[in-house]
Amino acid sequence: MYPFCSAGFGRFGRHHAKVIANYPLHDFSHCEPIISIEKAVRKFSRTNFKDPFRMMEEVEGDAISIVSPEDTHAELVKHALNKDIHVFCEKPLSTKLDEARDLIAQAKQKNLLLRLGYILRYEPRHRILQREVQAGRLGTLANIRAKRDASRSWFEAYGHRVHPVYETLVHDIDLVLWISQQRCRSITAWGGYHLGFEQPDTFV
Numbered sequence: 432m433y434p435f436c437s438a439g440f441g442r443f444g445r446h447h448a449k450v451i452a453n454y455p456l457h458d459f460s461h462c463e464p465i466i467s468i469e470k471a472v473r474k475f476s477r478t479n480f481k482d483p484f485r486m487m488e489e490v491e492g493d494a495i496s497i498v499s500p501e502d503t504h505a506e507l508v509k510h511a512l513n514k515d516i517h518v519f520c521e522k523p524l525s526t527k528l529d530e531a532r533d534l535i536a537q538a539k540q541k542n543l544l545l546r547l548g549y550i551l552r553y554e555p556r557h558r559i560l561q562r563e564v565q566a567g568r569l570g571t572l573a574n575i576r577a578k579r580d581a582s583r584s585w586f587e588a589y590g591h592r593v594h595p596v597y598e599t600l601v602h603d604i605d606l607v608l609w610i611s612q613q614r615c616r617s618i619t620a621w622g623g624y625h626l627g628f629e630q631p632d633t634f635v
Contacts, residue, residue, distance in 0.1 A: 438462045438483040439498035447496045448475040460490045501593040517544040523597040549605045577603035590628035
């Protein structure tokens with residue numbers, strides 16, 4: 432059995448729990464502090480904690496899936512790495528660049544896996560496109576244009592707590608970097624507020 436932990440049972444946390452629960456060789460512990468959804472958690476996990484740090488102390492898991500609110504990711508990742516636990520973390524790893532770099536360095540120094548939810552890299556069409564571009568079969572790459580439409584329901588769920596670039600547009604940024612295998616030299620950006628949310632709803 433492989434002890435596996437998961438922190439968070441929101442929109443994405445439910446998806447993670449279903450996948451983990453269907454894997455046969457695991458001992459799954461979960462953390463979700465909201466009492467009203469604890470019953471739903473128990474469909475997938477025999478053990479539910481209210482405190483993710485206590486869970487990591489008591490379970491001594493091999494790996495953890497962090498699907499908690501975005502502003503908690505970095506602290507939970509750091510604690511997991513300190514406990515020698517491999518980490519899969521939903522986006523963003525951190526909302527602070529220096530903090531994210533420190534966590535990456537910590538994982539490398541301890542030879543631990545640290546993976547983020549850039550799932551579009553594994554979508555077949557994107558994998559084929561990346562392969563063909565890198566093989567030179569589509570000619571010389573001169574320009575990439577990416578466009579993403581976020582629904583009103585997305586803003587109703589996330590607009591009060593996380594910048595859209597950190598949570599959803601980062602997929603497009605990651606694809607551009609991955610397909611081109613190049614780094615940005617300069618960045619220009621702007622955003623607008625039209626729907627009344629705390630975060631911008633239009634951005635370029």
